[in-house]
Amino acid sequence: MNILILGYGKMGKIISELAESRGHTIAAKINIDNREKLLTLDPSKIDVAIEFSQPEAAIENIKWALERGIPIVSGTTGWISKKPEINRLTLEKNGAFFYASNFSIGVNIFFKVNELLAKLMNETKGYQVSLEEIHHTEKKDAPSGTAITLAQGILKNYKSLKEWHLVGEGEENSQSLAITAKRIDPAPGTHIVKYSSPIDDIEITHTAHSRQGFALGAVLVAEWIPGKKGVLSMDDFLLF
Numbered sequence: 001m002n003i004l005i006l007g008y009g010k011m012g013k014i015i016s017e018l019a020e021s022r023g024h025t026i027a028a029k030i031n032i033d034n035r036e037k038l039l040t041l042d043p044s045k046i047d048v049a050i051e052f053s054q055p056e057a058a059i060e061n062i063k064w065a066l067e068r069g070i071p072i073v074s075g076t077t078g079w080i081s082k083k084p085e086i087n088r089l090t091l092e093k094n095g096a097f098f099y100a101s102n103f104s105i106g107v108n109i110f111f112k113v114n115e116l117l118a119k120l121m122n123e124t125k126g127y128q129v130s131l132e133e134i135h136h137t138e139k140k141d142a143p144s145g146t147a148i149t150l151a152q153g154i155l156k157n158y159k160s161l162k163e164w165h166l167v168g169e170g171e172e173n174s175q176s177l178a179i180t181a182k183r184i185d186p187a188p189g190t191h192i193v194k195y196s197s198p199i200d201d202i203e204i205t206h207t208a209h210s211r212q213g214f215a216l217g218a219v220l221v222a223e224w225i226p227g228k229k230g231v232l233s234m235d236d237f238l239l240f
């Protein structure tokens, strides 16, 4: 496949290397300082675009691909309140748009475990639930996209909680799930969900040892998406 890389930073570089090692070609590696290169590309020769850029750049990149009929796989976090606009454009253009807050297969299993645990804990009294994420200091958004997906999985199943807040920013109350965000180098991404009571604690943790799992997930999705249509997610890809 011929893959366009939108955002050639830490993730874009690992994804390009991995894609080439799997026999794909890279149409171009686009960053903020060489966007004019997009004008020279023939969209009909690009099979898929993979987008890992920055919260402020994601929408522009995704629209660029959708408007040219190129399937787009995006992992950029921190822009998701604007996703409905992209969902509408995907349907209007009859395109393919895939978003995941985390492409690691391990994290997607962790999402399912988190939902199951929240269901079980919903029936149990006396525990206080909290969420913590730890990432490297270059990360621009907080909480992480993964932490927001985990929070959504808890809120859906643990009925006494109605919303989430970032510790230090949002308002604390007994119906709001507290998310603590720590920035410590070189953490590629750690997420901890904890249910705490005076008697005991139950804690589940996912620790990424490198960015390799995120990159592999994104390339596997890029290999899968040609020919698909609509607004797609890991639930469509993994089927578990």
Ligand SMILES: NC(=O)C1=CN([C@@H]2O[C@H](COP(=O)(O)OP(=O)(O)OC[C@H]3O[C@@H](n4cnc5c(N)ncnc54)[C@H](OP(=O)(O)O)[C@@H]3O)[C@@H](O)[C@H]2O)C=CC1
Binding pocket: 006, 007, 008, 009, 010, 011, 012, 030, 031, 032, 033, 035, 052, 053, 054, 055, 057, 060, 061, 074, 075, 076, 077, 078, 100, 101, 102, 103, 104, 214
């Ligand atoms: N879903 C997932 O599994 C994962 C998601 N992420 C997310 O992916 C995103 C990128 O992460 P990471 O690679 O670590 O970040 P980096 O900051 O290392 O890379 C982002 C890159 O995007 C470039 N960029 C900025 N604006 C534009 C633009 N308008 N067009 C094209 N490129 C642009 C930056 O260029 P410049 O340096 O010149 O500013 C930079 O090279 C983040 O939102 C992060 O949260 C990260 C890991 C996994």
Ligand SMILES: O=C(O)C1=N[C@H](C(=O)O)C[C@H](O)C1
Binding pocket: 077, 101, 102, 135, 139, 140, 143, 144, 145, 146, 147, 188, 189, 190
């Ligand atoms: O910025 C990162 O590095 C990561 N971002 C994603 C997120 O916000 O959840 C995924 C992963 O945790 C690494």
